[in-house]
Amino acid sequence: MKNIEKILVPLAFTDYSQGVFDCASQMAVKNDAILIVLSIINSRDIESVETIVSMGYDVDAEHYIETIRKDRKQRLNEMADASSIDKDKVKILFKVGKPVDEILTVIRKEAPDLVVMGTRGRSSLKTSIMGSVAEKVFKRSPVNVLSYRDEDVRKSLEKKLHF
Numbered sequence: 001m002k003n004i005e006k007i008l009v010p011l012a013f014t015d016y017s018q019g020v021f022d023c024a025s026q027m028a029v030k031n032d033a034i035l036i037v038l039s040i041i042n043s044r045d046i047e048s049v050e051t052i053v054s055m056g057y058d059v060d061a062e063h064y065i066e067t068i069r070k071d072r073k074q075r076l077n078e079m080a081d082a083s084s085i086d087k088d089k090v091k092i093l094f095k096v097g098k099p100v101d102e103i104l105t106v107i108r109k110e111a112p113d114l115v116v117m118g119t120r121g122r123s124s125l126k127t128s129i130m131g132s133v134a135e136k137v138f139k140r141s142p143v144n145v146l147s148y149r150d151e152d153v154r155k156s157l158e159k160k161l162h163f
Contacts, residue, residue: 008112013075
């Protein structure tokens with residue numbers, strides 16, 4: 001495997017995202033790599049907002065997208081401030097679309113050496129070991145993908161292996 005110079009970390013900005021970010025940023029620091037943080041606003045959510053608008057409610061998709069971007073940028077800045085990563089080594093991308101498609105498109109365009117993903121997405125189901133987005137990216141990614149597991153997932157997997 002070649003040197004790790006670029007790491008992509010897609011974040012859903014759930015409670016689980018802090019651990020995923022920490023894992024990716026620690027790897028970036030150790031490898032003096034660029035960290036590309038990808039935030040995707042799911043097009044399904046935009047469609048829901050547009051449905052609400054069609055019912056006569058006073059909301060709009062553009063305002064919704066901008067609000068989400070601002071919130072996620074603030075949360076990302078807080079994550080980065082708590083880590084030891086050089087802010088000049090962090091590239092932030094915001095996309096709107098289907099998460100799997102957007103992640104794979106960014107992989108193709110940015111050519112990272114590694115993708116770091118969490119095993120839990122927005123649902124954070126305790127019974128789910130891998131979210132559907134992560135599973136699809138694992139199957140289709142042309143680059144190595146590292147699966148981050150928090151303590152809860154680790155314990156759940158250990159029980160299944162009878163440790």
